[in-house]
Amino acid sequence: MRTKIIAGNWKMNTSLADAHILATGVRDGVEHIERIETILCPPSIWLASVAHDIVQKGQYPHLHLGAQNMYYEDAGAFTGEISPVMVKEVAEYVILGHSERTHVFGESIELINNKVHASLAHGITPILCVGEDDQTETSKQIVLDTLRKLLDGVSEEDIKKVVVAYEPVWAIGTGKAATPEYAQEVIGYLREILSSDTRILYGGSANDENAKSYLSQPDIDGLLIGGASLKLKVFLTMCQIADDIGQDLGHQSLHS
Numbered sequence: 001m002r003t004k005i006i007a008g009n010w011k012m013n014t015s016l017a018d019a020h021i022l023a024t025g026v027r028d029g030v031e032h033i034e035r036i037e038t039i040l041c042p043p044s045i046w047l048a049s050v051a052h053d054i055v056q057k058g059q060y061p062h063l064h065l066g067a068q069n070m071y072y073e074d075a076g077a078f079t080g081e082i083s084p085v086m087v088k089e090v091a092e093y094v095i096l097g098h099s100e101r102t103h104v105f106g107e108s109i110e111l112i113n114n115k116v117h118a119s120l121a122h123g124i125t126p127i128l129c130v131g132e133d134d135q136t137e138t139s140k141q142i143v144l145d146t147l148r149k150l151l152d153g154v155s156e157e158d159i160k161k162v163v164v165a166y167e168p169v170w171a172i173g174t175g176k177a178a179t180p181e182y183a184q185e186v187i188g189y190l191r192e193i194l195s196s197d198t199r200i201l202y203g204g205s206a207n208d209e210n211a212k213s214y215l216s217q218p219d220i221d222g223l224l225i226g227g228a229s230l231k232l233k234v235f236l237t238m239c240q241i242a243d244d245i246g247q248d249l250g251h252q253s254l255h256s
């Protein structure tokens with residue numbers, strides 16, 4: 001059974017005060033939402049502070065932190081970057097290869113692949129993003145080919161640990177979410193090169209109204225949420241929906 005994931009990618013949003021309010025609100029709101037994993041990915045400058053807000057040892061084992069990006073070297077003269085060694089001190093996940101990293105900052109597949117290897121080597125779970133720019137007849141194949149390259153050299157054992165996020169670029173921040181059937185079709189196709197244990201998320205204009213339709217698909221194991229993750233009530237509703245679906249599937253509490 002693949003435990004469902006609800007992950008909030010806050011992108012370059014929130015003041016320190018807002019981050020504190022949002023993080024503690026989620027912490028308190030998911031206290032009894034234990035059949036899923038909830039992951040918060042604040043801006044890197046707030047990671048340590050949010051870690052302090054939410055990670056009180058053993059108390060919230062189903063709530064996790066993720067970085068939005070990192071470099072692959074451990075340390076050195078890389079101005080403006082954060083390293084896996086740093087991320088590991090405060091977070092368990094890292095988003096890699098987000099389309100905003102590739103489109104706005106020009107990250108290459110090779111660079112992202114290096115980061116995937118570095119995260120796994122340091123025991124940080126990558127949330128590896130992949131998605132096509134436009135929806136065409138060849139989309140599925142393009143996404144699959146890209147994913148293969150992003151995972152080049154990753155062992156079968158490690159592929160089980162990776163979380164893949166299918167984020168069609170045309171659906172991100174546009175309000176034009178992919179239909180659940182289309183997302184399932186692509187994600188089901190990606191699963192062919194992954195393990196049945198690998199969790200695959202959908203991302204792109206997901207919200208509290210469409211969450212259930214995605215989470216009910218057989219191969220969609222969760223959501224990577226941008227805009228809607230900044231709205232506490234909406235985000236918590238999405239967590240509850242995922243938890244309820246976990247219950248319908250007969251999933252036991254992770255920690256009972």
Ligand code: 13P
Nearest residue numbers: 009172173204205226227
């Ligand atoms: P939106 O949910 O705002 O479309 O963003 C999706 C995303 O990019 C999450 O990483």
